[in-house]
Amino acid sequence: MRHTKRAVTAALLTSAALVLTACAAGDDTGSDSTASGACEPAGEDVTLTFTSWIPGIEDAVAAWNAENPDIQVEVQTGPNGNSGTYQNFFNQLQAGNAPDLGQIEYDALPNFRVQDGLEDLAVCADVVAAQDQFLDWTWGQVSLGTDDQAYGIPQDQGPMALFYRSDLFEEAGIDVPTTWDEYRDAAVQVREQGGYITNFSQTDINQFAGFVWQAGGQWFANDGDEWTVELTSDASEQVAAYWQDLIENDLVSTYPAWTDEWNNAYNSGEVWTWNSAVWGANSILSGAPDTSGNWSVALAPQWNAGDALAGNWGGSSIAVFKGTDHLYEAAKFALWLNTSDESLTILNEQAQIYPATTAGLELPVLKEGVEFYGGQAIYDVFAEAASQVSPDFVWGPTMTQTYSDVSDGFKAAASGSSTLSEALAEGQASTIATMQAQSIPVAE
Amino acid sequence: MSAAIGPDVTSASRAVNPRGASRGRGAPANRRGPRESILSRTGAMLVMAVFTLYFLVPIWWLLVASTKDRGQLFSTNPLWFADFQLFENIGALFAYRDGVYLRWILNSLLYAGLGAVVATVLASMCGYALAKYVFPGRETIFNVVLGGVLVPATALALPLFLMFSRVQLTDTFWAVFLPSVVSPFGVYLARVFAEASVPDELLEASRLDGAGEVRTFFTVSIRLMFPALITVFLFQFVTIWNNFFLPLIMLRSEELFPVTFGLYAWNSTINQFPELRTFVLVGSLLSIIPLIITFLLLQRYWRTGLGAGSLK
Numbered sequence: 001m002r003h004t005k006r007a008v009t010a011a012l013l014t015s016a017a018l019v020l021t022a023c024a025a026g027d028d029t030g031s032d033s034t035a036s037g038a039c040e041p042a043g044e045d046v047t048l049t050f051t052s053w054i055p056g057i058e059d060a061v062a063a064w065n066a067e068n069p070d071i072q073v074e075v076q077t078g079p080n081g082n083s084g085t086y087q088n089f090f091n092q093l094q095a096g097n098a099p100d101l102g103q104i105e106y107d108a109l110p111n112f113r114v115q116d117g118l119e120d121l122a123v124c125a126d127v128v129a130a131q132d133q134f135l136d137w138t139w140g141q142v143s144l145g146t147d148d149q150a151y152g153i154p155q156d157q158g159p160m161a162l163f164y165r166s167d168l169f170e171e172a173g174i175d176v177p178t179t180w181d182e183y184r185d186a187a188v189q190v191r192e193q194g195g196y197i198t199n200f201s202q203t204d205i206n207q208f209a210g211f212v213w214q215a216g217g218q219w220f221a222n223d224g225d226e227w228t229v230e231l232t233s234d235a236s237e238q239v240a241a242y243w244q245d246l247i248e249n250d251l252v253s254t255y256p257a258w259t260d261e262w263n264n265a266y267n268s269g270e271v272w273t274w275n276s277a278v279w280g281a282n283s284i285l286s287g288a289p290d291t292s293g294n295w296s297v298a299l300a301p302q303w304n305a306g307d308a309l310a311g312n313w314g315g316s317s318i319a320v321f322k323g324t325d326h327l328y329e330a331a332k333f334a335l336w337l338n339t340s341d342e343s344l345t346i347l348n349e350q351a352q353i354y355p356a357t358t359a360g361l362e363l364p365v366l367k368e369g370v371e372f373y374g375g376q377a378i379y380d381v382f383a384e385a386a387s388q389v390s391p392d393f394v395w396g397p398t399m400t401q402t403y404s405d406v407s408d409g410f411k412a413a414a415s416g417s418s419t420l421s422e423a424l425a426e427g428q429a430s431t432i433a434t435m436q437a438q439s440i441p442v443a444e
Numbered sequence: 445m446s447a448a449i450g451p452d453v454t455s456a457s458r459a460v461n462p463r464g465a466s467r468g469r470g471a472p473a474n475r476r477g478p479r480e481s482i483l484s485r486t487g488a489m490l491v492m493a494v495f496t497l498y499f500l501v502p503i504w505w506l507l508v509a510s511t512k513d514r515g516q517l518f519s520t521n522p523l524w525f526a527d528f529q530l531f532e533n534i535g536a537l538f539a540y541r542d543g544v545y546l547r548w549i550l551n552s553l554l555y556a557g558l559g560a561v562v563a564t565v566l567a568s569m570c571g572y573a574l575a576k577y578v579f580p581g582r583e584t585i586f587n588v589v590l591g592g593v594l595v596p597a598t599a600l601a602l603p604l605f606l607m608f609s610r611v612q613l614t615d616t617f618w619a620v621f622l623p624s625v626v627s628p629f630g631v632y633l634a635r636v637f638a639e640a641s642v643p644d645e646l647l648e649a650s651r652l653d654g655a656g657e658v659r660t661f662f663t664v665s666i667r668l669m670f671p672a673l674i675t676v677f678l679f680q681f682v683t684i685w686n687n688f689f690l691p692l693i694m695l696r697s698e699e700l701f702p703v704t705f706g707l708y709a710w711n712s713t714i715n716q717f718p719e720l721r722t723f724v725l726v727g728s729l730l731s732i733i734p735l736i737i738t739f740l741l742l743q744r745y746w747r748t749g750l751g752a753g754s755l756k
Contacts, residue, residue, distance in 0.1 A: 076696030083712035286718035
């Protein structure tokens with residue numbers, strides 16, 4: 001049978017070819033990256049690729065493309081970073097076809113840095129010159145604690161403040177707390193009214209990190225050579241003990257955040273306050289629509305009366321990946337995206353992006369009263385909070401694992417079978433183990 | 445989905461058919477087999493009822509949730525209707541981002557529909573060749589194919605990504621389409637079915653009449669194998685429709701997303717953009733409709749196919 005023989009040969013050849021391709025692809029991954037270090041214009045028209053999951057960012061990019069025919073940007077998209085896009089970035093870096101630019105949240109930047117996936121933008125004069133436009137602490141998030149490096153351009157931030165039900169506090173005659181001690185007293189009074197002062201979410205480790213940040217704590221430090229892991233630092237333990245006390249005395253509810261029960265607890269008035277970031281304004285608005293007009297925002301409760309400190313929850317940067325041929329153009333675009341009034345206005349309208357630049361916080365759209373918050377100009381509060389965030393907080397290189405380990409412990413603490421402090425201790429141990437397993441130097 | 449439905453139907457027809465064959469097919473159910481006690485029968489019905497409920501409640505919830513606006517989603521009974529807003533919600537979903545959702549549905553239909561057709565043709569040819577032609581290495585090839593059934597698609601996604609990167613095919617239609625047209629299970633099924641339903645004598649006759657091998661395959665054999673092909677098509681359609689990991693790794697351009705991946709991407713940003721929640725709910729509800737339609741349309745052929753196979 002001539003036909004079949006020929007077919008079989010073809011089939012075998014094809015599969016052999018596939019195997020060869022696979023081997024070849026495995027051999028020289030990573031060698032595609034160009035020699036970096038120079039930040040010079042290409043001198044010709046370039047097209048950049050940019051991956052982000054922010055809905056509506058295309059509109060800002062379209063505005064850029066209209067004004068810059070020589071530097072066109074193509075937007076690529078995907079799920080939220082931790083839901084797959086970060087993993088894709090690592091795959092693409094390995095395959096040598098990463099996009100030029102990508103959205104990376106502050107807490108994931110060190111991971112990409114440790115894996116050597118990012119270009120240092122500080123070689124570009126424009127970037128260095130633009131540093132003053134950004135809030136100090138947002139720049140600290142992209143310089144990763146160094147003086148002369150920048151592994152991304154800060155895009156947005158999440159300064160934390162206290163969302164509270166002004167109507168309920170007023171009705172019950174309870175003063176809005178300004179310190180964490182007052183907050184606990186208020187919690188007792190609110191409990192007597194049948195409500196909970198807030199919800200301690202077992203899944204929002206980032207919120208907890210924000211509390212530690214406010215308390216002047218650190219979770220990580222990097223001296224350039226070695227990493228120090230400080231999940232169990234004094235400030236961290238202090239915050240853990242505070243919330244442990246509230247949980248044990250049934251002064252806070254413990255719904256998993258972002259679930260229906262959680263939304264309903266806020267919508268029904270069962271829970272009275274939320275210590276959240278600026279983007280939380282939108283979460284309440286859409287999760288608890290029946291409470292329109294009843295919310296207000298105040299600066300976060302302080303550990304010591306008279307302090308003026310705020311934590312941060314969230315925020316992201318635009319980074320340039322190793323291997324790009326167009327560092328200059330990419331940096332130029334990233335700067336425009338995150339500093340121009342035009343872009344920041346579009347991003348705020350489309351996706352409630354809260355800018356990382358000082359000028360951005362003065363955008364007209366951020367000065368208006370918000371109907372849902374009884375007409376309060378809530379963004380003034382967040383602008384003040386943004387100026388109170390400590391610039392020293394550093395994220396570790398294995399945050400995904402740290403989050404999941406600590407979150408396991410927090411779940412146990414919420415159900416009463418463990419404590420927050422134990423969760424942190426376990427997180428500390430497993431984080432060090434993970435870093436050592438990846439040959440990341442850890443100071444003991 | 446395929447896993448839940450496939451084995452159930454198969455085992456049911458296997459269990460019924462031997463008895464049905466010995467007593468005549470149309471025999472009323474109560475005269476067939478040994479009498480069961482009322483107790484065990486009620487027990488069985490109860491178990492089935494519980495499982496039916498278990499499978500249907502989430503779909504019911506999805507249906508109800510899709511008809512509510514965002515506020516009512518949390519404040520009203522999750523299993524019963526409030527103000528009926530389904531059509532407003534659908535309208536808003538279709539309008540969002542210039543109707544990108546409709547684009548995703550079309551993409552899914554293209555990936556799954558076209559992919560399943562091509563996969564079916566390829567699998568049937570391959571299975572047929574393995575069944576009807578004797579050549580050296582036949583069993584080896586068949587065993588390799590059979591081994592392919594055991595490798596989960598997820599495990600292949602990353603190597604495929606590296607390969608496609610190499611030939612610069614990532615983030616294209618082909619990146620999702622090409623891997624979808626391979627169905628080892630289809631080859632297996634086609635081979636078994638071709639052996640059982642295509643008589644060698646018929647092939648001899650058609651050769652004597654002067655038809656070439658290819659022509660014989662497309663005019664004679666493929667018709668005899670039709671029920672099996674429908675099964676392969678259905679399996680592959682559902683597999684591609686539900687395949688999520690491959691698009692996640694391969695695709696970056698929104699206009700190429702299949703609907704499952706698009707909805708996942710939206711769902712992953714709900715914390716930041718809560719207004720997407722309604723779209724995810726309504727989108728999920730609408731996205732199961734094509735699957736249901738395909739099943740209802742092809743179910744008749746499919747069942748005939750399985751029955752015929754088990755009788756041989």
